Amino acid sequence: MFFYYICLSLIFFFILWVISSLTDELYIKLVSLCFSVFIFIISVFNFLLLDFLKFEVVTSTFEISTKLSLFFTIGVDMISAVFILLTAFIFVIVVLIAWNSIKFKIKMFFCLLFLLEYFILNVFGSFELIFFYFWFESSLIPMFLIILIWGNLTRKTVAAFYLIMYTLIFSTPFFIAIVFIHYKFGSSNVIFLTYSAVLSVSYQKVMFIVFFMAFAVKLPVFPIHIWLPEAHVESPTTGSVILASLLLKLGYYGCLRFCLQCFPEAILFYKPVIAIIGIAGCIYGALLSLSQNDMKKVIAYSSVSHMSVCLLGLFSGNFFGILGSFLMAIGHSFVSSSLFFLVGSLYDRYHTRSLDYFSGLGNYIPIFSFFFFIAVISNFGFPISLNFVSEFFIFVGVGFWNFSVLLFLLFYSVLSVAYNLLLFIKIFHGTLKNYIVKFVVVDLQKRELYILFPLMFCNVFLCFFISNFIKFVTPVILLMSFNA
Numbered sequence: 292m293f294f295y296y297i298c299l300s301l302i303f304f305f306i307l308w309v310i311s312s313l314t315d316e317l318y319i320k321l322v323s324l325c326f327s328v329f330i331f332i333i334s335v336f337n338f339l340l341l342d343f344l345k346f347e348v349v350t351s352t353f354e355i356s357t358k359l360s361l362f363f364t365i366g367v368d369m370i371s372a373v374f375i376l377l378t379a380f381i382f383v384i385v386v387l388i389a390w391n392s393i394k395f396k397i398k399m400f401f402c403l404l405f406l407l408e409y410f411i412l413n414v415f416g417s418f419e420l421i422f423f424y425f426w427f428e429s430s431l432i433p434m435f436l437i438i439l440i441w442g443n444l445t446r447k448t449v450a451a452f453y454l455i456m457y458t459l460i461f462s463t464p465f466f467i468a469i470v471f472i473h474y475k476f477g478s479s480n481v482i483f484l485t486y487s488a489v490l491s492v493s494y495q496k497v498m499f500i501v502f503f504m505a506f507a508v509k510l511p512v513f514p515i516h517i518w519l520p521e522a523h524v525e526s527p528t529t530g531s532v533i534l535a536s537l538l539l540k541l542g543y544y545g546c547l548r549f550c551l552q553c554f555p556e557a558i559l560f561y562k563p564v565i566a567i568i569g570i571a572g573c574i575y576g577a578l579l580s581l582s583q584n585d586m587k588k589v590i591a592y593s594s595v596s597h598m599s600v601c602l603l604g605l606f607s608g609n610f611f612g613i614l615g616s617f618l619m620a621i622g623h624s625f626v627s628s629s630l631f632f633l634v635g636s637l638y639d640r641y642h643t644r645s646l647d648y649f650s651g652l653g654n655y656i657p658i659f660s661f662f663f664f665i666a667v668i669s670n671f672g673f674p675i676s677l678n679f680v681s682e683f684f685i686f687v688g689v690g691f692w693n694f695s696v697l698l699f700l701l702f703y704s705v706l707s708v709a710y711n712l713l714l715f716i717k718i719f720h721g722t723l724k725n726y727i728v729k730f731v732v733v734d735l736q737k738r739e740l741y742i743l744f745p746l747m748f749c750n751v752f753l754c755f756f757i758s759n760f761i762k763f764v765t766p767v768i769l770l771m772s773f774n775a
Contacts, residue, residue, distance in 0.1 A: 299333065306326045307405060310401050320401075324387070327386045327408075331382075334380075337367065337376070338375070341369060349366055351364070360473070360478060364417075364418040364480055365417065367416060369763055370548070373763075374415045375416065377537075377624055381537055384532070384628060385533060388742055390738060392639065393527065396440060399440075407533065413429075414426045414430065420469045420479035420484075427462075428462060434454065435454060435455055438451040438522060438525055449521065450524070457517070457518040461505050461508045464504070464505070465501055465504075465505035467501075468501040481553075490554070492556045499550060499554040499557035500561075505545070506549075509541050510542040510602065513571045513572035513595065516576075520588050523535070523588070523591040524587050524588060524591070528636075528638075531587065531631040535590075536623075536628045539594065540624065542598075546606075547613075547616075547617070547771070551605065558608065566693060566696050570599075572598070573597075576597075577703055577710060579592040580593050581710045586634045586645075587631070589710065593627075593670060593711070600616075603696060604684070604688055604689060609691050610688070611685075611688035612692065613771055614768050615686075619678060621677065621753070623678070626678060633662065637649075643726075646714075649724065649727065650721040655723070655732040656735070658734050662747065663719065664715055670711050676754055680754055680757050686700060
């Protein structure tokens with residue numbers, strides 16, 4: 292495993308060296324695409340080599356300092372393998388999105404892109420809290436620069452600093468807690484903390500708050516979500532896709548890997564608070580989505596809702612809720628990526644994201660409207676999408692936990708249908724407005740189909756063949772539900 296990690300690290304640094312040495316923009320793009328596909332193929336093999344019939348964690352440990360009891364442990368299990376595969380897949384899509392949308396400093400952009408992919412893959416492979424924290428925070432730097440350099444001109448600086456400040460404020464106590472744990476137990480290994488370390492209930496309560504806040508700001512959940520709409524609106528399309536599909540999942544993965552497994556007593560104590568936060572987040576996000584005029588803000592606030600629903604399923608503490616939240620995290624990556632790309636394509640065509648300027652496009656760009664419709668109905672969990680399966684499991688899990696919370700979720704599902712269909716109707720139904728008439732109306736092009744089809748295919752394919760996917764992750768989900 293450690294040899295595999297060293298090889299993967301060398302590959303990434305080789306990519307950065309190759310891209311930085313090239314001068315032709317087309318060659319930079321081609322090399323980036325080839326390497327992203329290569330990393331995806333490696334991730335597929337990594338996924339297929341795991342034995343899904345049993346709970347299997349493949350780890351490798353390298354000693355850094357005996358005096359400080361500091362070890363570098365990397366590993367992979369069923370959950371991290373899925374997220375690693377998802378990360379590699381999304382970055383292939385992101386390279387294709389950036390092909391025409393990034394107009395300047397192309398070499399720097401692709402170097403930052405692969406650096407970000409390297410950091411995210413390390414987050415999902417880290418089994419030491421200290422190194423997890425390092426990679427977790429390092430992922431902010433490339434994202435900060437992507438928003439600051441290639442973002443929109445109006446508030447991109449504010450959005451970039453929102454991203455940094457919100458995360459750092461809540462991550463500083465997280466780092467102090469990690470140092471305390473390492474000092475107390477002589478290890479920050481996740482497997483050791485889950486199965487061997489004994490934390491008193493009072494310690495668990497304090498540690499849970501610190502850990503949860505560090506991850507909740509990345510999800511993000513109400514009321515520490517303010518940075519997300521700002522970041523989405525000011526990001527380029529590539530930045531929005533990475534934010535929604537991967538960076539939000541870092542917070543979810545942290546809750547799943549650490550909060551759920553390491554602090555079971557604290558979870559029982561804080562469940563009412565988590566229920567209130569989750570309910571407030573999903574309904575508040577849906578209501579704000581209904582009232583927005585900027586298409587990106589509609590999708591950004593819908594992400595707040597979806598992540599709040601994920602949170603409720605995750606901390607329901609039973610198999611169905613945890614499984615549903617995990618499936619929703621995956622499904623949301625496909626659907627939100629599709630929606631942000633489609634909105635970005637509309638912006639490239641008509642230079643506005645304001646819904647006031649759109650109407651009646653369905654008759655002129657039918658293929659575009661078809662894909663947008665599939666993405667929209669997937670976003671509210673229509674039965675052809677992975678979100679439908681995930682919401683069903685979450686509703687079952689939450690129902691076993693607390694029926695009152697389930698009633699609020701059913702109300703949220705009605706609001707979700709409303710804002711998604713309203714978004715589609717405003718853009719594609721009615722008569723064409725004067726603002727749109729002056730532009731050449733162009734339907735989806737080949738490159739855009741190459742981007743959308745894999746995202747939609749994965750979303751629909753996993754819905755219809757969900758049983759095989761569930762078999763793969765069931766052992767580790769069962770173990771997590773027993774711990775919770």
